[in-house]
Amino acid sequence: MIATESLGKRYPKVTALDRLSVDITPGVTGLVGANGAGKSTLIKILLGLSPATEGRARVLGLDVATEGAVIRERVGYMPEHDCLPPDVSATEFVVHMARMSGLPPAAARERTADTLRHVGLYEERYRPMGGYSTGMKQRVKLAQALVHDPRLVLLDEPTNGLDPVGRDEMLALIRRVHTDFGISVLVTSHLLGELERTCDHVVVIDGGRLLRSSATSDFTQATGSLAVEVTDTDAHPDGTAALGAALTAAGLAVRAAGGLESGAGYAGAGGGHVLLVDVAGDETYDVVRDAVAGLGLGLVRMEQRRHRIAEVFQPAAGTDFDDANRGSAQKRGTTHAA
Numbered sequence: 001m002i003a004t005e006s007l008g009k010r011y012p013k014v015t016a017l018d019r020l021s022v023d024i025t026p027g028v029t030g031l032v033g034a035n036g037a038g039k040s041t042l043i044k045i046l047l048g049l050s051p052a053t054e055g056r057a058r059v060l061g062l063d064v065a066t067e068g069a070v071i072r073e074r075v076g077y078m079p080e081h082d083c084l085p086p087d088v089s090a091t092e093f094v095v096h097m098a099r100m101s102g103l104p105p106a107a108a109r110e111r112t113a114d115t116l117r118h119v120g121l122y123e124e125r126y127r128p129m130g131g132y133s134t135g136m137k138q139r140v141k142l143a144q145a146l147v148h149d150p151r152l153v154l155l156d157e158p159t160n161g162l163d164p165v166g167r168d169e170m171l172a173l174i175r176r177v178h179t180d181f182g183i184s185v186l187v188t189s190h191l192l193g194e195l196e197r198t199c200d201h202v203v204v205i206d207g208g209r210l211l212r213s214s215a216t217s218d219f220t221q222a223t224g225s226l227a228v229e230v231t232d233t234d235a236h237p238d239g240t241a242a243l244g245a246a247l248t249a250a251g252l253a254v255r256a257a258g259g260l261e262s263g264a265g266y267a268g269a270g271g272g273h274v275l276l277v278d279v280a281g282d283e284t285y286d287v288v289r290d291a292v293a294g295l296g297l298g299l300v301r302m303e304q305r306r307h308r309i310a311e312v313f314q315p316a317a318g319t320d321f322d323d324a325n326r327g328s329a330q331k332r333g334t335t336h337a338a
């Protein structure tokens with residue numbers, strides 16, 4: 001879908017992309033990096049909107065340096081910033097974008113209605129967009145990227161400005177763009193955690209350089225730990241502590257899960273009361289089961305723990321990206337491991 005070779009972009013005072021070589025295959029790919037890592041710069045080069053200062057890139061087999069116009073016909077683009085005219089309705093705007101992409105009037109209207117329905121805009125689509133919420137505006141931006149039925153869409157920070165529920169809805173929508181229509185997606189984000197749930201593949205960049213490009217499953221391989229969550233009872237008001245003591249007495253290595261454990265990767269987990277138990281062998285499962293039963297606790301879950309991207313990424317990236325990422329996340333009022 002996308003291949004770059006030693007791609008570079010230098011501005012007078014900053015190197016936005018530094019010899020970036022990466023291959024992106026069909027599916028949903030996340031491009032993650034802190035603010036200023038070079039994500040938007042890469043997207044603009046891939047669309048042929050901004051020339052690279054060195055190296056080469058191809059999108060759908062087309063050279064970005066010479067075939068930008070053809071690329072823009074076949075690729076949808078959702079820009080990062082608010083760019084919607086306030087006095088125009090979503091329908092008028094998306095029909096206009098469809099016409100700009102070369103669709104005849106009737107097909108443009110039909111595709112617009114279908115696409116706006118798909119992104120979840122109904123009656124509101126006839127109202128001026130100036131009165132829309134951020135979530136609705138992001139949906140219109142997504143719709144205009146999809147309306148001409150591209151093979152690939154480039155989505156620049158589509159979850160920006162959304163609350164957690166809005167973010168989850170947008171991520172589910174992005175996933176469906178691929179599963180329902182077979183359109184490949186390159187989606188950028190400065191939040192590692194949200195890409196973990198949405199993308200087949202993740203590309204991490206920092207300071208314009210490639211840090212890692214891997215299948216999401218490689219980032220989130222199973223670890224040698226078991227996450228165990230239990231209920232409290234009258235006899236054991238702190239069931240987790242009682243189980244921890246019992247397992248330690250049985251010779252297992254046990255520790256309390258850190259903050260990440262109660263995050264989105266363990267959705268629905270009971271407030272972070274999770275024990276991590278080192279798996280010594282199959283018998284570890286029996287020891288945990290017997291200890292829980294012996295104490296009369298309810299077993300909420302017992303599952304092989306998987307790495308979260310944020311954890312794997314830290315040692316690979318050193319502290320630079322992480323600090324920058326955390327700083328930018330704070331700046332935006334969001335959390336690092338969202």
Ligand SMILES: Nc1ncnc2c1ncn2[C@@H]1O[C@H](COP(=O)(O)OP(=O)(O)OP(=O)(O)O)[C@@H](O)[C@H]1O
Pocket residue numbers: 011012014015016033034035036037038039040041042080157190
């Ligand atoms: N037109 C420009 N002139 C000079 N410097 C620029 C220009 N556009 C981007 N840069 C710089 O290039 C670097 C990469 O910017 P870019 O917008 O690609 O980052 P990003 O990863 O998309 O971050 P963000 O999410 O904040 O947009 C930054 O240091 C930025 O200040």
